[in-house]
Amino acid sequence: MTETDVHPIAGPRRYRNSTALVENSDPVWQAAADNGLIGIAVDPESNNRLVVPETGHAFANMCSCAYLGLNRHPAVIEGAVTALRETGTIELMTSTTRIRPTIQARLEEELGDLFGAEILLSTTCSTVTAGILPLLASGHLAEGGPRVLIFDRFCHFSMSYVKAICAEESLVLTSGHNDLDFIADACREYGSVAYVADGAYSMGGAAALDGLLELQDRYGLYLYLDDSHSVSIMGDKGQGFVRSRTAPGPLTTIVTSLGKGFGSGGGVAMLHSRAQAEFLARHGGPLGWSQNLSVPTIGAALASAAIHRSPELGELQARLRANLDHFDALLPTPLAGNGLPVRRIDVGDADRAVALSAELFRRGYYSSAVFFPIVPRGKAGLRVMIRADIDHDELTRFAGHVTELTADLPSSAH
Amino acid sequence: MTETDVHPIAGPRRYRNSTALVENSDPVWQAAADNGLIGIAVDPESNNRLVVPETGHAFANMCSCAYLGLNRHPAVIEGAVTALRETGTIELMTSTTRIRPTIQARLEEELGDLFGAEILLSTTCSTVTAGILPLLASGHLAEGGPRVLIFDRFCHFSMSYVKAICAEESLVLTSGHNDLDFIADACREYGSVAYVADGAYSMGGAAALDGLLELQDRYGLYLYLDDSHSVSIMGDKGQGFVRSRTAPGPLTTIVTSLGKGFGSGGGVAMLHSRAQAEFLARHGGPLGWSQNLSVPTIGAALASAAIHRSPELGELQARLRANLDHFDALLPTPLAGNGLPVRRIDVGDADRAVALSAELFRRGYYSSAVFFPIVPRGKAGLRVMIRADIDHDELTRFAGHVTELTADLPSSAH
Numbered sequence: 001m002t003e004t005d006v007h008p009i010a011g012p013r014r015y016r017n018s019t020a021l022v023e024n025s026d027p028v029w030q031a032a033a034d035n036g037l038i039g040i041a042v043d044p045e046s047n048n049r050l051v052v053p054e055t056g057h058a059f060a061n062m063c064s065c066a067y068l069g070l071n072r073h074p075a076v077i078e079g080a081v082t083a084l085r086e087t088g089t090i091e092l093m094t095s096t097t098r099i100r101p102t103i104q105a106r107l108e109e110e111l112g113d114l115f116g117a118e119i120l121l122s123t124t125c126s127t128v129t130a131g132i133l134p135l136l137a138s139g140h141l142a143e144g145g146p147r148v149l150i151f152d153r154f155c156h157f158s159m160s161y162v163k164a165i166c167a168e169e170s171l172v173l174t175s176g177h178n179d180l181d182f183i184a185d186a187c188r189e190y191g192s193v194a195y196v197a198d199g200a201y202s203m204g205g206a207a208a209l210d211g212l213l214e215l216q217d218r219y220g221l222y223l224y225l226d227d228s229h230s231v232s233i234m235g236d237k238g239q240g241f242v243r244s245r246t247a248p249g250p251l252t253t254i255v256t257s258l259g260k261g262f263g264s265g266g267g268v269a270m271l272h273s274r275a276q277a278e279f280l281a282r283h284g285g286p287l288g289w290s291q292n293l294s295v296p297t298i299g300a301a302l303a304s305a306a307i308h309r310s311p312e313l314g315e316l317q318a319r320l321r322a323n324l325d326h327f328d329a330l331l332p333t334p335l336a337g338n339g340l341p342v343r344r345i346d347v348g349d350a351d352r353a354v355a356l357s358a359e360l361f362r363r364g365y366y367s368s369a370v371f372f373p374i375v376p377r378g379k380a381g382l383r384v385m386i387r388a389d390i391d392h393d394e395l396t397r398f399a400g401h402v403t404e405l406t407a408d409l410p411s412s413a414h
Numbered sequence: 415m416t417e418t419d420v421h422p423i424a425g426p427r428r429y430r431n432s433t434a435l436v437e438n439s440d441p442v443w444q445a446a447a448d449n450g451l452i453g454i455a456v457d458p459e460s461n462n463r464l465v466v467p468e469t470g471h472a473f474a475n476m477c478s479c480a481y482l483g484l485n486r487h488p489a490v491i492e493g494a495v496t497a498l499r500e501t502g503t504i505e506l507m508t509s510t511t512r513i514r515p516t517i518q519a520r521l522e523e524e525l526g527d528l529f530g531a532e533i534l535l536s537t538t539c540s541t542v543t544a545g546i547l548p549l550l551a552s553g554h555l556a557e558g559g560p561r562v563l564i565f566d567r568f569c570h571f572s573m574s575y576v577k578a579i580c581a582e583e584s585l586v587l588t589s590g591h592n593d594l595d596f597i598a599d600a601c602r603e604y605g606s607v608a609y610v611a612d613g614a615y616s617m618g619g620a621a622a623l624d625g626l627l628e629l630q631d632r633y634g635l636y637l638y639l640d641d642s643h644s645v646s647i648m649g650d651k652g653q654g655f656v657r658s659r660t661a662p663g664p665l666t667t668i669v670t671s672l673g674k675g676f677g678s679g680g681g682v683a684m685l686h687s688r689a690q691a692e693f694l695a696r697h698g699g700p701l702g703w704s705q706n707l708s709v710p711t712i713g714a715a716l717a718s719a720a721i722h723r724s725p726e727l728g729e730l731q732a733r734l735r736a737n738l739d740h741f742d743a744l745l746p747t748p749l750a751g752n753g754l755p756v757r758r759i760d761v762g763d764a765d766r767a768v769a770l771s772a773e774l775f776r777r778g779y780y781s782s783a784v785f786f787p788i789v790p791r792g793k794a795g796l797r798v799m800i801r802a803d804i805d806h807d808e809l810t811r812f813a814g815h816v817t818e819l820t821a822d823l824p825s826s827a828h
Contacts, residue, residue: 018549033692039512063513084494088460090711097453098477161579168428169432257705259507265708282452283435296710
């Protein structure tokens with residue numbers, strides 16, 4: 001016998017509402033599925049040529065975060081292999097707070113040199129965030145007791161996901177995107193405030209960093225910035241957008257991913273002191289569990305770090321910039337010229353976005369249809385990521401297809 | 415000028431309290447650090463011989479979750495290398511909800527065969543949990559609307575961590591450990607209930623599975639069980655403790671890690687339908703972000719899956735059982751004879767646990783001192799994990815040292 005009498009136990013849904021999320025987005029996901037745009041399994045012949053084995057359909061991935069192509073760099077692959085051969089192990093399967101392989105300690109040092117920071121490593125950037133943000137809220141990362149957390153409305157889900165956990169420790173607010181006035185008002189009202197946002201946004205654009213640093217000077221605003229989408233592609237050592245302009249400090253934490261431009265995997269916190277790194281390894285929840293960065297991932301990251309110290313990094317960054325300039329000239333979008341690799345082609349309606357993505361896929365290009373809740377309602381479109389390893393003529397052809405297929409839209413859309 | 419006037423903004427601290435956590439545990443962590451027991455960087459010559467390069471100190475790791483030693487199996491290492499060579503990539507760096515390498519699709523199939531389930535893969539088991547539990551609370555994994563979630567008091571932190579997020583969607587309760595009466599009462603009171611727990615517990619022991627299945631039959635209780643600590647080591651194909659006794663179904667989800675007994679890395683959900691796996695890939699938050707299982711990890715897991723289908727699995731399991739029997743005979747602890755690989759040597763006082771761990775480390779054995787909040791207050795001790803690849807005589811020597819160093823304690827402690 002199954003009890004079917006349901007009691008009114010629904011929660012307050014202040015920070016998430018699964019029902020609204022599913023009801024709004026599932027029909028569009030289903031349309032994407034019906035058009036063969038999700039669940040695609042491919043053999044990667046290169047980043048520009050993925051092949052679906054059953055059908056032989058080949059296409060270019062216009063939606064990979066491997067911005068410099070380092071995920072396929074022969075030295076990076078060999079770095080992974082060498083690490084496996086030298087350590088003879090996949091990982092130690094012990095909490096790295098207690099025991100870690102020297103190869104991981106070496107990676108911490110090398111990243112510390114590149115980024116000018118004390119380094120804490122974990123499996124993913126969202127794990128780093130899950131470990132740090134509640135302790136930022138409770139007042140354990142800086143003086144002054146519990147800290148009001150303001151999440152930018154457009155910050156990555158990996159940050160907004162933990163709002164309810166942070167709200168156990170302090171007041172959690174959501175600001176408009178880059179809304180400096182809102183943040184300044186909160187600083188005046190509460191005194192002890194942190195702002196949580198992307199540096200370079202996953203859906204394009206960047207944080208209002210100059211204004212934020214001014215608020216930090218004036219009010220002691222803590223900045224927690226995830227710069228996963230600009231690391232490697234900006235800065236003479238690939239420090240990224242935020243780290244090129246400011247340093248980790250008592251009021252600044254920068255986190256990033258090694259699984260995008262860097263070409264390997266794992267999450268990184270750039271911290272201002274060894275004591276802070278040790279504190280987080282002890283008390284940062286998932287940062288201390290025995291889920292480790294694997295040895296091949298560490299080896300790949302070490303090889304990528306060596307590339308970051310060599311002239312090759314500048315060459316790859318220049319190639320990416322040239323591709324961005326080329327694309328922006330062919331297909332000007334609102335984000336054109338910002339130096340960051342994410343572009344959006346807004347079409348407004350989610351069904352239209354899916355249809356456009358489907359037709360481009362048929363023509364040999366995968367660019368994600370993005371829709372609520374990935375982007376705001378009515379702002380559906382395509383997400384395109386430009387990489388250093390896309391051929392110039394390929395970009396020309398792709399832009400030509402998009403131009404043709406969106407000719408009826410107002411030009412501001414692209 | 416920095417604003418120093420702090421307002422009373424502390425949160426309700428219903429599901430976490432960082433201040434209490436840090437105040438209680440940091441002094442013990444510091445004692446562990448002072449005794450050289452954390453932050454150890456080693457070169458792994460084998461799982462039984464880790465060497466600290468600066469000092470030359472060599473020790474056996476008695477605290478690794480690599481229960482069958484598959485993390486160092488030559489075929490597993492070669493599996494990782496082959497996958498790197500064949501795909502020429504670390505990972506695609508695209509959301510796997512959209513595009514994933516065929517090698518990942520192949521791993522899903524092979525695990526599906528081994529575990530008799532539809533498989534959803536992610537970077538870690540805690541990511542799987544973070545994606546699924548809020549949707550279980552909101553009523554999206556089973557009929558009947560929002561579901562009261564009961565977390566076992568001893569469930570792994572990776573589950574209790576998301577309590578506050580689940581509480582956004584439904585009522586969240588905490589039960590005593592294996593407290594079937596509490597769960598039955600809640601089923602009668604609320605009708606729609608899920609119980610969240612470990613299958614085999616990370617700190618030893620197991621779920622009260624027979625009783626739970628009875629409550630499922632009687633009240634439609636949903637079971638969400640993390641069986642990371644028994645997969646590979648139990649079952650003719652390594653299905654683990656829970657999957658050997660029950661199957662994923664409309665009211666049962668089993669999750670596990672491939673980064674322990676399995677010898678590779680990543681998190682797995684064993685689901686009952688493809689539709690459920692697709693639903694979670696779309697709406698399960700971190701399950702859809704572009705943080706992927708890396709290609710070498712997938713390759714290692716494929717090689718381990720092949721071992722799971724071969725007679726070698728049974729041989730490794732038998733070797734582990736023999737080591738467990740040997741250890742339990744030498745050093746009977748309350749968990750002796752349960753067939754699971756985690757043992758606890760309780761000493762009560764946290765400082766004593768740290769001192770014991772330090773002396774054993776000096777003698778060449780690392781076993782973690784565990785203390786609040788890892789285990790309840792007053793229950794500090796050592797956590798020891800028995801593996802298949804520990805030498806018989808090594809175990810004898812280790813047990814001898816522990817016996818000598820705990821001779822003054824009541825025999826019930828060990």
